[in-house]
Amino acid sequence: MQVGVIGAGAIARRGHLPALNSLEGIELIGLADVDNQALRSVSKRFGVEKTYNDYKEMLRTEIDAVIVCVPTQLHSVVVVDAANAGKHVLVEKPLSSTTAEAQEIVAAAKRNAVIITTVQNYRYFPAIQEMYRRLADGRIGRLLSIDGACHTRPPMSWTRGTWLYQFGGVLDDFAPHIFDMACWFANSDIADVHAYGDDYVGNMQCINHALVSVRFENNTLATTSASWLMGTSKVTLGLYGTGGTMMTDIQTNNFVEAHGFSTPLDDLRYVSRKMLNIARLGLSGRLFQGAMQFYPKLLSDFFRSIERKSPPIVSLEESARVVAILDTARAQLRSGRSEVSRPAP
């Protein structure tokens, strides 16, 4: 299978390109970016023969699929162009900036009969997968609530780019991962979204601290706390059911399941497991890789779904739900109105 990458920024360099080079049967044919310097250095580093200033030129070649790593504001234009050129698309999260753009992408996928899916690498953490299995097995009964948190620094160590410091801010950074997992676990359409948040610094001119509540149509509730201001690195998710709870510290791949009253023994088990997990991750050299370690698996799944013409791991409907939450939350925060609103279907 022949593949091209659009965008030579941090996520391409750290995630997609090394993963593509590690996969058998995949030919990395071309790399497109408007930045000539980035194009030269990245293509040299990863051995990409053909480079393009204009991604449309690459879309005219015989490649089967493209990976879109451009800033979110440009996703819809690039993804729709790729779909219209008959290419399958894996796009970084979130699928698009707005619900209207997501709808255009869904229509383009149907019209051109191509697979379009989103990178949601947090689903690949073994702890998250195990929680999903246990939830499906009914271990915690009926799911009532989902409680997620993503408290990180602004992504300055990650990228020197500044495109994330636009209005959505922290909502467009880690929050889409939590929103996606909430949608995945709730397995239902969104009924309402309710957002609080602001620029708590005063001069950043973007949302840096927010709380978003979602009610799904099956009545499951989800809250996400997202912040850039706590000087920490915490990404957690909790599932609360009628028969028990499951809590996870995602980055250390640690989770605990509890039923009834939580005992000190449960706490001890959680802490000791966490310590062992960190030690294990440290010894294996994966402690600081985080969710980047799952890119080879994620890409393999994408290519397999193309080969087998099977649905991708993350469906377009699921990706569009995440965009709907983001879009509604941003709209509420921009207008200063905090009333409950129903996102566009």
Next chain:
Amino acid sequence: MTYVSLIKSDYTNFRQALERAVDLIGKIHLEDKNSIAVKINLCDCRPPETGAITHPESLDAVLGYLRSNFPKIPIYVVESDATVTRPDLLIDWFGFRGVIEKWNAEWRNLTHEKTQRMKIKGRHFKSVKVPTLLRDSFIVNLSKLKTHSLTKISCSLKNQYGCIVYPLKIHFHGFLDDAIVDANTAMPSNLSIVDGVVAMGGPKVLHTASLLTPVYFLWGVILWLLTRHAADSWGSIRISLDMYGKPLQLDWAEFVATL
């Protein structure tokens, strides 16, 4: 001879406290320097009230004091890119730009400045890239009184380490003490002001420290099991406990007492 003055203050009278502190150690003589560079600390993207970075109030007082004493000398406020921050953004986000403009000073990111390589007999480096601007300036080091997970304390010497123009300074953390000495050898400050009005205690300056907590703890237990060497193993365990045991902010006198 090096003199040190210690003045109790808060941000409402920081300027007066600064004037008194400088009076106690003698006047500022620029000698052959024709500009002043104030090295602030923007090493982390956390609001000034946490004590993690320079407070705009202290910069306001320092610039006001310098401008009143040196009305015609160019004053630069400087910092360099670091692993987890971009000071070009932080000076706007945390209210430094207005203070800098108020005193007719100029913001300069050292990472983008012209440099000259200076040979030193360093502990780790044989040479250091020194910004020309610093070489020609009287350097005022305006640092925070706070702890650091690796060096334990982060005051003037650690702040001066931030003059190294290379952005990914985390690469030097394996030999941080030596790198700090080398940075201060190549780019020594002429006047150091430590703002301890809001001090930051606790070694969890880096989130990696909290991740390392269980590693320290486990290492302590393993050491004890293997060698029964109580001192070393207890030391490791205590480091791990300390990482959770200190409040974010301490009263400055209490902080000084803990050093």
